Structure formats: C-alpha cells, structure tokens
Amino acid sequence: MKLQKITTNLWFDSKAEEAARFYTSIFENSSIGRITRYGTEGYEIHGIPEGTVMTVEFRLEGQTFVALNGGRQFKFTEAISFIVHCETQDEIDFYWEKLSEGGDENSQVCGWLKDQYGVSWQVVPRDLPDMLNDLDSEKSRRVMQALMKTKTKIDLNTLKEAYEGW
Structure with missing residues (x-):
C-alpha cells in the first residue's frame, strides 16, 4: 500500500484484525495490507504478549487506515x-x-x-x-x-x- 499523507488510526482493545477484515468484507475496492506483531520490546509498558497482532493496514475505497490493538485505555465515541x-x-x-x-x-x-x-x-x-x-x-x-x-x-x-x- 502506498503511504498517504494522512492516515486514520483506529485504536481497538484486541480486535484490530477482526475489525479490518469485517470492514474490507463490506466495501468494494478494499484490501488488507501489512500486519505487524508485538515483539518482546515494550512489554513492560503495554503488557501485550509477543506475537499478538499490533497493527493492521487496510484500505476502504482508496482510503488507508491502520487498526491498532492497543489495549482498553481508550474507547471510540460518536465525536468522530x-x-x-x-x-x-x-x-x-x-x-x-x-x-x-x-x-x-x-x-x-x-x-x-x-x-x-x-x-x-x-x-x-x-x-x-x-x-x-x-x-x-x-x-x-x-x-x-x-x-x-x-x-x-x-x-x-x-x-x-x-x-x-x-
């Protein structure tokens, strides 16, 4: 995927890949891109096990998004x-x-x-x-x-x- 100037990042607790696959199943001209996984670095900060999906790049109708498994600290609101x-x-x-x-x-x-x-x-x-x-x-x-x-x-x-x- 070509990196666009501004990319929307969506913070999920643990379902980033599931959500990205859900969205790409709905919209045409959509695809899953790179999937990165957590390593051992930073575990003492984030507490997410090594090998867990960290980010999923995906495209919906030409727009690139990143879905992040970041934990439960933040929730989506209707403000966006x-x-x-x-x-x-x-x-x-x-x-x-x-x-x-x-x-x-x-x-x-x-x-x-x-x-x-x-x-x-x-x-x-x-x-x-x-x-x-x-x-x-x-x-x-x-x-x-x-x-x-x-x-x-x-x-x-x-x-x-x-x-x-x-």
Whole structure:
C-alpha cells in the first residue's frame, strides 16, 4: 500500500484484525495490507504478549487506515464518525445493514450508527449536503426537519419529498 499523507488510526482493545477484515468484507475496492506483531520490546509498558497482532493496514475505497490493538485505555465515541455517501436507497440499506450488524441499536439516529466495534458511521445520501445547503431556505428547512425525525437509517424518498415540498 502506498503511504498517504494522512492516515486514520483506529485504536481497538484486541480486535484490530477482526475489525479490518469485517470492514474490507463490506466495501468494494478494499484490501488488507501489512500486519505487524508485538515483539518482546515494550512489554513492560503495554503488557501485550509477543506475537499478538499490533497493527493492521487496510484500505476502504482508496482510503488507508491502520487498526491498532492497543489495549482498553481508550474507547471510540460518536465525536468522530465515518460518512458513507450513497447514491440510492438500496446502497443506504446495504451499508446500514452490514455496518449495524451486532452494533449498538441505542446509538442509531438520523442515519448514524455504532458498529459492533464501537466505531460510529453515518450512512447518508450523496445529495444530502446539497439539500441542506439549498439557496431556498424553505427546502433546506424541510429536509432538516425530516432528517431530525429519522429514528434509524435514512429514507431517501422521505428526504426527496421534503425537499420538493410534497
């Protein structure tokens, strides 16, 4: 994998490789890259046994990520999320179903979800930013109002109807 200028690092307690394989199974144009393992160096600091997966490089749709098994010190929060821009309702349904599988159902609202590893995702229509920033403030207001009523995944037709004023 070619090293990009900025790479997202995801800190997992012990499931970095499992998570990377899960994500690459969902997104096309994805792959697993280098896997590094802990050695004996630093054990007194991190306490992770020699031979355990330390990092997994992986790509999703051209973006490089690193998953790190770093222990339980840090947890994911909704303060950071990945946005999946979708063209159709079928695409929204696909990514929502796959990413939310085994995740936290209590964190699902307005197209946001938390996956089984605690990572937050937004599964949204590609046109949503344009709808929300339309020069016609009434259109954008109706879209925002419809979006705020969404309890789980986004229904593209509902947003389009709000946008058009139907």
